[in-house]
Amino acid sequence: MSSETARDRASEILARRYDVLVVGGGNAALCAAINARRGGAEVLVVEAAPRFYRGGNTRHTRNLRCAHDEANEVLTGPYPEEEFWDDLLRVTGGETDEELAKFTIRESKELWDFMNEQGVRFQPSLGGTLSLGRTNAFFLGGGRALINALYLTAEKLGIEVLYDAEVTDLEIEDGFFSAAAVSYAGREHRVEAKALVAAAGGFEANIEWLTEAWGPEAENFLIRGTPYNKGSMLRMLLDRGVKQIGDPKQCHAVAIDARAPKFDGGISTRLDCVVFGIVVNRNAERFYDEGEDFWPKRYAIWGRLVAAQPDQIGYAIIDSRSIDKFMPSIFPPIEAGSIEELAGKLELDPGKLRATVDGFNAAVQPGNFDPNALDDCRTEGLAPEKTHWARTISEPPFYAYPLRPGITFTYLGVRVNKRAQIIMDDGKPSANMFAAGEIMAGNVLGQGYLAGIGMTIGAVFGRIAGREAGNYVRN
Structure with missing residues (x-):
């Protein structure tokens, strides 16, 4: 299709009036679009990214956490709702809406069947340090395969999708949505719809906004996910009377390889x-x-920990006994024959690093090392102690990986209820505006993270938002 024909086709699409306008192109958006369409609604999905980069952060995901009562061909055992809640409570420290969180967990039990119905396929859990075989279902082919399956289903259902299309304004009055301004190929288009689903992600790729929250330290952050999540949709909603949830400094932030690119490094970093x-x-x-x-229960705190260190950098140091115990980074480790040589390569003080390693080694207590259990290998007399998997760093060669804070998504978002309705500042739910995914994840994630729960929140509330938007249109 020529560029001129594509523009004409897009102008034709944007000139129609739709039942449901879905803003965003990732897991939450597609789940919403599919459910709304299955309910009989005419649906338009507008995705700010080009087609090749469609899918937001879903492209970089690997798995989905879901409650289930028994093992199946992929999941190795049951994961009851109560255990899921206990895991979430532990990582959030209670910073969660308990009613919405438990509701999310309960609804997650339907996701295995739902995803299979959309053509998504699963594979056994990866090994190493993940320990997720019982709790998380891994996508066969990863996040890109997942997103391709959802788009294929959307195409078969007759859902219109427009790429390189950014929402630049919203017409909202008294909590009621009527139209959006959509920028495409240098032109502004007014798109009317009976209902809106906001599923456009957080503001993690907006360094200026991150700096407002974090200060100049944010300049050293790396963004693991899409560069298209600028938070413009979130900002528009908050500026138009939508109730805010979450702290702008709270986010899914992990320690990633400091050699990763500024944006879009993904899971491999x-x-x-x-x-x-x-x-x-x-x-x-x-x-x-x-x-x-x-x-998987602690990796998401390490981005914030590194962010609090001088120059927002850290260094993970291991010896030859551990080099094959984990999934490696896409970048090779920095290798040295001695701790002093390693310090030189890292531009650290050799004497200080030697003292730190020697002090750690002296504090390591005898135990039975077991990477698959909370073992009894610990230190004694250190501050901070290492409570599990503590072995001396004594067998050369020695290896190091430089660490930077890697931001996946932010938790500042819009308040919603169990129907995925957006809540306005006066406490009343909007009749025709719904939200799903990162843009509302702060309702469940006040802080901390559990591996795979971002996909859970997106799929659960995406399905609900699509269903409720469709119900509103029909009624």
Whole structure:
């Protein structure tokens, strides 16, 4: 199709009046669009990214956390709602809307069947430090395969999708949506719809907004996901009387390889070696318990921990016994024959790093090392202690990975209820505006993160938003 023909086709699409306008192109948006369409609604999806980069952060995901009562061909055992809630409560420290969180967990039990019905396929869990075989379903082919399956279903259902299309304004009066301004190919188009589903992600790719919250430290953050999540949709909604939820400094932030690109590095830049060694800062000092809990329950705190260190950088250090125990980064480790040589390559003080390693080694207690359990390998007499998986760093060669805060998505968002209705500042739900995904994840995630729960929130509330938008249109 020529560019001129494509523009004409897009102008024709944008000139129609729709039942449901879905803003965003990831998991939450597609789940909403599919459910709305299955309910009989005429649906338009507008995605700010080009077609190749469609899908937002869903492109980089690997798995989905879901409650279930028994094992199946992929999940190795039951994961009851009560255990899921206990895991979420632990990582959030209680910073969650309990009613919405428990509702999300209960609804997650339907996601396995729903995703299979949309053509999504699963594979057994990856090994290493993940320990997710019982709790999380891994997508066969990863996030891009998932998003391709959802788009294929949307296409078969007759859902209109427009790429490179950014919403630049919203017409909202007294909590009621009537139209959106959509920029496409240099022109503004007014698109009317009976209902709106906001599923356009957070503001993690907006460095200026991150700096407002974090200060100049944000300049050193790396963005793991899409560069298209600028938060413009979120800002428009908040400026038009929508109730805010969450803290702008709270986010899914993990420690990633400092050599990763500024944007879109994805899952391959994550480092899973932390539990097998020590992590030091620019001053060659440890600053947190590397073995506090299983990695999927703690990996998301390490971005914030590194962000609080001088120059927002850290260094994970292991020895030869641990180099094959985790999924490696896309970048090779920095290798040295001695701790002093390693310090030189990292531009750290050799004497300080040697003292830190020696002090750690001296504090390691005898135990039975087991990467698949909360073992009894710990330290004694250190601050901070390492409570599990503590082994001396003594077998050369020695390896290091530089760490930076890697921001996946932000938790500042819009308030919703169990029908995915957007709540206005006066406390009343909008009749025809709904939200799903990162833009409302702060209702469930006040802080902390559980591996795979972002996909859970997006799919659960995407399905509900689509269903409720369709119900509103019919009624």
